[in-house]
Amino acid sequence: MDYLKTLTNNNRILSETRAHRFQTQCTADLSLKFALSGNELYQVGKRELSIYPDSFLVLNKGTQYTSKIDSEVPVESFSITFDQKFLTDFSYSYTSTSNKLLDNPDPTSYSNIDFNETIYPFIGDMRFTVQHLKNHLDSGVQDELLINEYLHHCLINYHRIFNNEVNNKAEKLNFTNRSTRIEILKRLNVAKDFMYTNYNKNVSLEELGQHACLSVNHFLRTFKQAFAVSPHQFLTQLRLQRSRMLLKTTNYPINEIVCLVGFECPSSFIRLFKTRYFITPQKYRQTLYN
Amino acid sequence: MIVFTVMKIKHVTVFVKNMEEAVGFFTEKLGFSAGENALFDEKSNEVPIRINNTDQYLNLVIDKDNAGFKSRVVLNTEDCLKDYHHLKTQGVDFKNQPQYLSSGLYAEFYDNYGNEFVLLEERDYTEA
Numbered sequence: 001m002d003y004l005k006t007l008t009n010n011n012r013i014l015s016e017t018r019a020h021r022f023q024t025q026c027t028a029d030l031s032l033k034f035a036l037s038g039n040e041l042y043q044v045g046k047r048e049l050s051i052y053p054d055s056f057l058v059l060n061k062g063t064q065y066t067s068k069i070d071s072e073v074p075v076e077s078f079s080i081t082f083d084q085k086f087l088t089d090f091s092y093s094y095t096s097t098s099n100k101l102l103d104n105p106d107p108t109s110y111s112n113i114d115f116n117e118t119i120y121p122f123i124g125d126m127r128f129t130v131q132h133l134k135n136h137l138d139s140g141v142q143d144e145l146l147i148n149e150y151l152h153h154c155l156i157n158y159h160r161i162f163n164n165e166v167n168n169k170a171e172k173l174n175f176t177n178r179s180t181r182i183e184i185l186k187r188l189n190v191a192k193d194f195m196y197t198n199y200n201k202n203v204s205l206e207e208l209g210q211h212a213c214l215s216v217n218h219f220l221r222t223f224k225q226a227f228a229v230s231p232h233q234f235l236t237q238l239r240l241q242r243s244r245m246l247l248k249t250t251n252y253p254i255n256e257i258v259c260l261v262g263f264e265c266p267s268s269f270i271r272l273f274k275t276r277y278f279i280t281p282q283k284y285r286q287t288l289y290n
Numbered sequence: 291m292i293v294f295t296v297m298k299i300k301h302v303t304v305f306v307k308n309m310e311e312a313v314g315f316f317t318e319k320l321g322f323s324a325g326e327n328a329l330f331d332e333k334s335n336e337v338p339i340r341i342n343n344t345d346q347y348l349n350l351v352i353d354k355d356n357a358g359f360k361s362r363v364v365l366n367t368e369d370c371l372k373d374y375h376h377l378k379t380q381g382v383d384f385k386n387q388p389q390y391l392s393s394g395l396y397a398e399f400y401d402n403y404g405n406e407f408v409l410l411e412e413r414d415y416t417e418a
Contacts, residue, residue, distance in 0.1 A: 129371075160390075
C-alpha cells in the first residue's frame, strides 16, 4: 500500500510498493529504512548498502543518498523519519526513567556519535513494532497518539539494537581506549555492511580488509573479538538466513536458492542448513506448507 | 500412573467492593460482556464476566468480609500497545508504561479494588 503520512509533530512514515524506482534524496531527519519484501539498494557516498527483510538501515539527518529498486516482483519499501524534537524528547524521557542507564556513561553521547549509518539486523521487538504499526496504517488508522506510541517504541527498540550492535560489541574489543574501540568497530561495520550487501557474491578477506581499512590479520582478529564469529562464519550464517527467507517466501527450487544466496554446492548448503536449523531445507519448506 | 480426568479452569475469581461499578468497569472500559445468565441487581454477590467472546470467565464476587483478597489475572493480547493505548484513553489506571520481557511485551493495570491485570503480548523471537 502506498501512503506518505506526516504527523502533526512532523514524524513521517512512507510506505511504497514498487518494482522499479530510482531517486536521489536527502534525509530531513534521522530515518529508518526497511524493505519488508524484496530488496532495495542504497548508495551513500561510495558505500552501497542493500537491505532485505532481515535488516534495516539507519540514515542520519542530512545524508544524501540514492535508493534503487529494480526487481521483477514489487518491493515493499517502508521508512520512518523522526522529527528532531521527538528524538530529543525521547532521549530525555528514556534516559531519565531507566535506572540501568545511570550505571553506563551518558547514553546521549552515544547517539551524538556519527555512527548510526549502518545496517542493523531487523529482529526482535523492532520487527513486531514495525509490523503492528504498518498493519494499523494499512487499515487506515488515523489516531496520531496511537501512531506516536508505536514510533516511541520503535525508538526504544532501536536503542536496544544499537546498544547490542555497537556498544556491546565495541566493549568486546581488546583495546584500552574507548575511542579506539569505537573506531575499529566502525570499520568492522563497514565490512559487515559489505557482506550484507554482497552476501551472494564471492567475498574475499582481502576485499573485506580493504573496505574496513584494516590489514587482513587485524581485520580477522578484531572481527572475531567483536562478533564472536569469523567473517566466513558470519557470511555463511547470513546466507543461510537468507536462504531460509527464500524458502519461506518463494517457491524457487532449492537448487536455484543455493546459487541465489551465493553457495556453490547444493550438498554443502544442505549440510550447513541442517547443522544450523536442525532440519533439511526441503523439510523446512514442507513444514511451512502444512 | 494416576490418570486424571481432564480439568480446566471454569473461571477466575475477582473480588470487588461495588458490583454495579465493577460490572461497568469490565463491560464498558474493557469491553467484556456480562455473562448471559447474569442477574445483577444490588443483591447479587456474583456476576460472571465473559472475556471477549471466549469461553473464559472472570467471576466478580463481592468481598463481603472486607478480607482484601486480590487477584492477578494475565490476559493475552495480539497487540499490547494498541490495547494499552485504548484502555488508557478510557481512563484505565496503568501501573507503568509497557515493558519488554523475554517472552514479549506487557503492561499492568488495576481495577478500582486493587486487583491487578496484565496485558501480555507473547512474541516468538525465534523466527527471524
